[in-house]
Amino acid sequence: MERVTIALVHADIRHRDVAANRRELLNLNREAAGNGADIIVNTELGLTGYSFRSREDIAPLVEEYDGPVVQELSLIASRYGCYIVFGYAEKDAGTDIYYNAAAVIGPDGRLLLNYRKVTAEVRWACAGSPGQPNTFDTPWGRIAVVICSDTYYGSLARMSALRGADLLLVPANWPAGSLDPRELWQVRARENGVYLAACNRGGHDRTMSCEDAWSSVYSPDGEELFAASSCNSRVFSVQIPLENGMIPSKRARRLASRTPARYAPIYLDMRYATDMTSYCNLPEPGPLTVTCLPADPHDLFIQGRLDMLLDEQAGQRPDLLVLPAGETADRERTAGLVSGMASRLRVAVCTAIPGPEGFSMLCAEASGQLHVVREGCPESVMIDLDKARIALAGREELYHPEYVTALAKQGCDLVVCSTRSCNALDRSVLGSRSIEQVAVAVCSPDNAFICKPPIGHYRWEEVYTVSASHPCTAELDISLLRNKHFYDRLEFDLLLGKQN
Structure with a gap:
């Protein structure tokens, strides 16, 4: 079987010791190339280490894009016929602006790409342009480069997929800490249908x-x-199997379900929307108790069964009850049951039912008023409950981070997903949507979870259950959810282009 070999140069980087790091990196790259690597990926800021207090602090250590180390790596690349990705602190010769950059050297020794990190370190680095080129073509397909925390926001990795990349290379400097990047990298690979290879580092930084x-x-x-x-x-050496000589991604299949017309609000500049409640004409915020019940949907609709499950909870009944997607095709009967259940229990109820054109998502308010949203409908439909604005979304829709950002910029507090199945990888993808500034509640027959947006670069807070006898319940502070901060260094033309 044909394969492409990727070498990850996981180096022990010494803070500020450029001479020692240079020797170590050159030796490791020679070793990787000599052992047959087709692509060599080095860590982020491999020459200098990571932590610097200011421009003045890092100034003696920056290099121009064609500096001595890149030139020496070019000799290695041309000698062995491999690609090399190298992370370094760049000084732009024309402006004296500093960047956290990654140079990509081709097998002929030429510089193919000089990518500048978009989510740059604010103390010394200028953020790279979101529209800058970050892909290069190889005999095995198109490959993209992003740096470390560029993978934190879903839309940044999505832009690489939209540019045609089948493999994402990530020079990184990211200890596990409060957010293990492996989970995010796994999410970015799965939601875009691409391979992802991340090269981290060892040692101790400042x-x-x-x-x-x-x-x-x-x-x-x-x-x-x-x-x-x-x-x-x-x-570390890893081999990726090829199909007909090409990297076998699933990018086209994953992107085929995108609906860019629904994502238009992502370009809105919300920096001055200090009061989301009045800006988006939202319900007055209050604490919202949400409960998800993973169980056979047929059992839940039996008279008294749902009442019993709710009564087993020690606290009061929730404001919003999320049920799994049903199996029945009798839409009118199910809709009537949901509406009656909501008015009887005096709680809002969400579920979904199948139909000839996909699932229809139902939300009955506590009054019994019923809202029906067809999955993939041309426009986003949000529902204002007493204390919060919610949106109903299918599992596949939530694989697109730009959709959730669009909902959040329209004031959405909570995205609800009733589904027939949700495995561990789905759970990570859907849970990570809370990074886009909304809470997420997902319920399937086998499990359920509720996620709150993280504060800073941390993992989202999650409540999880696999049993209807132990419902998944969380109280959401809607006032806190209205305090949204969006990452807008994105190429909106690319994300919203109808050709995608």
Whole structure:
């Protein structure tokens, strides 16, 4: 079987010791190339280390894009006929602006690409343009480069997929800490249907230990193909199988379900929307108690069964009850049951039912008023409850981060997904949607979870259950959810282009 070999140069980087780092990196790249690597990926800021207080602090250590280390790596690339990705602190010769950059060197030794990190370090680095080129073509397909926390926001990785990349390379400096990047990298691979290879580092930086920083590789399904950490320098080698000589991504299939017309609100500049309640004409916020019940939907509709499950909870009944998607095709009967259930229990109820054109999502308010939203409908439909604005979405729709950002910019507080199935990888993808500034509640017959947006670069807060006898319940502070901060360094023309 044909394969492409990727070498991850997981180096022990010494903070500020450029001479030692240079020797180490050149030796490791020679080793990787000599062992037959087709693509070599180095860590982020490999020459300098990561933590710097200011421009003045890093100024003696920056290099121009054609500096001595890039030139020496070019000799290695041309000698062995491989691609090399190298992370470094760049000084632009024309402007004296500093960037956190990654140079891509081709097998003929020429510089193919100089990518500048978009989510740059604010103390010293200028953010790269979201529209800058970040892909290069190889005999095995198109490959993209992003740097470390560029993978935190879903739309940044999505832009690489829209540019045709089948493999995403990530030079990184990211210890596990409060958010293990492996989960995010797994999500980015799966939601875009691409391979992802991340090269982390070892050693100790000025303000962090990288002993638990993992280098890893993921398949287009999100399967972890490789993961390892090391405090000492190591070269990890991973092989990706080819099909007809090309990287076999699932990008086209994943992107085929995008509906860019629904994502238009993502370009809105919300910096001055200090009061989302009045700006978006939202219901007055209040604490919203949400309960998800993973169980056979038929059982839940039996008279008294749902009442009993809710009464088993120690606290009061929720404001919003989320049920799994049903199996019945009798839409009118199910809709009537949901509406009657909501008015009888005096809680809002959400579920979904199948139909000839996909699932229809139902939300009955506590008054019994019923809202029906067809999955994939041309326009986003949101529902204002007493305390919150919610949106109903299908599982496949939530694989597109730009859709959830569009909902959030229209004042959505909570996205609700009733589905027939949700495995562990789906759970990570859907839970990560809370990064886009909304809470997420997902319910299937086998499990359910509710996620709150993270504060800073941390993992989202999650409540999870696999049993209807122990319902999944969370109280959402809607006032807090209205305090939204969006990451807008995005190429909106690309994300909204109808050709995608």
